[in-house]
Amino acid sequence: MPILIVGTATAQQLKPANLFYDHMVLQRKQAVPIWGTASPKEKITLTFAGQTKETKAGSDGKWMIQLDPLQTSNKGREMTFSGKNEVIISDILVGEVWICSEQSKWVSFRLNLK
Numbered sequence: 001m002p003i004l005i006v007g008t009a010t011a012q013q014l015k016p017a018n019l020f021y022d023h024m025v026l027q028r029k030q031a032v033p034i035w036g037t038a039s040p041k042e043k044i045t046l047t048f049a050g051q052t053k054e055t056k057a058g059s060d061g062k063w064m065i066q067l068d069p070l071q072t073s074n075k076g077r078e079m080t081f082s083g084k085n086e087v088i089i090s091d092i093l094v095g096e097v098w099i100c101s102e103q104s105k106w107v108s109f110r111l112n113l114k
């Protein structure tokens with residue numbers, strides 16, 4: 001009894017990692033790595049804050065671009081990714097990014113500021 005196996009090759013679309021989304025804040029005054037996936041060997045162009053950077057996805061479809069240090073902004077900007085498709089992330093600010101934990105310590109810090 002012959003068996004027929006059919007597979008389809010699907011091209012992976014250009015996509016930044018889920019960490020990058022509308023209304024985000026990027027750290028100011030230091031290089032910012034941006035990464036994601038695309039079709040293998042796809043050329044990717046990223047445009048943001050007057051910078052245009054290019055790279056090529058690896059054979060596994062993974063890519064990374066590093067933005068030069070950015071100045072603080074108080075107006076949201078768009079980040080555009082171009083390849084076989086285009087992705088736009090909107091309303092991005094540049095400033096101080098703090099990662100906080102230990103909620104009880106932050107409550108006492110806030111109370112001491114009054």
